[in-house]
Amino acid sequence: MRRLSVICFCLSLGPLLSPFAIQAAEAPEILLYRYVDSRGVTVLDRQGVPPEYAAKGYEVLNSRGRVVQVVPPPPTAEELEQVQAAKTKATADAQLLRQYSSVDDVDRAKARKLAELDALVDVAKGNILNLNAQQSSLQKQAADQERAGRPVVHALIDQLNDVRDQRQKLQADIVRYQTARAEAEKDFARDRAHLQLLTQ
Incomplete structure (x- = not known):
């Protein structure tokens, strides 16, 4: 009977002791x-x-x-730069692989681009030839007026100036197209070489 009382007493203390036990376990x-x-x-x-x-x-x-x-x-500033450079390279590589599936694709794209620029140069040169003919005609009219003892009319002078300006612009366009062509050749060559490394 005494043993049963001791057990009951201990059980009655259980709820009082358990918070301390939990606290010790969760410390x-x-x-x-x-x-x-x-x-x-x-x-x-x-x-x-x-x-x-x-x-x-x-x-x-x-x-x-x-x-x-x-x-x-x-990371140091140098390490951050290296990480950023690696990310930039990875992005550029992924874009190149999306754009071209093989070096043959690069060659075809290069041929299209160069043909486009060559066509623009040819058009500009043809327009210059037309302007040269127009200029010769206007200059002849101006010479006829001078030989007749009349002053060259302002409208004719304005036309000559306009032809000159158009020709200068076309010549500048030709230089720009030719520069773009040279840059395109370099870019395609670089892309082709890099794509070969990525697809090996």
């Missing part, structure tokens, strides 16, 4: 922070890592001395 584990100070000495600290040392990276250890987390130092 946060003590962590240690390991870092290197300005003298090069490895330090273990429960309070944390001072800001001036945290930037160099540190480790978090549990109460048994095992590393549970490694906090690396932040």
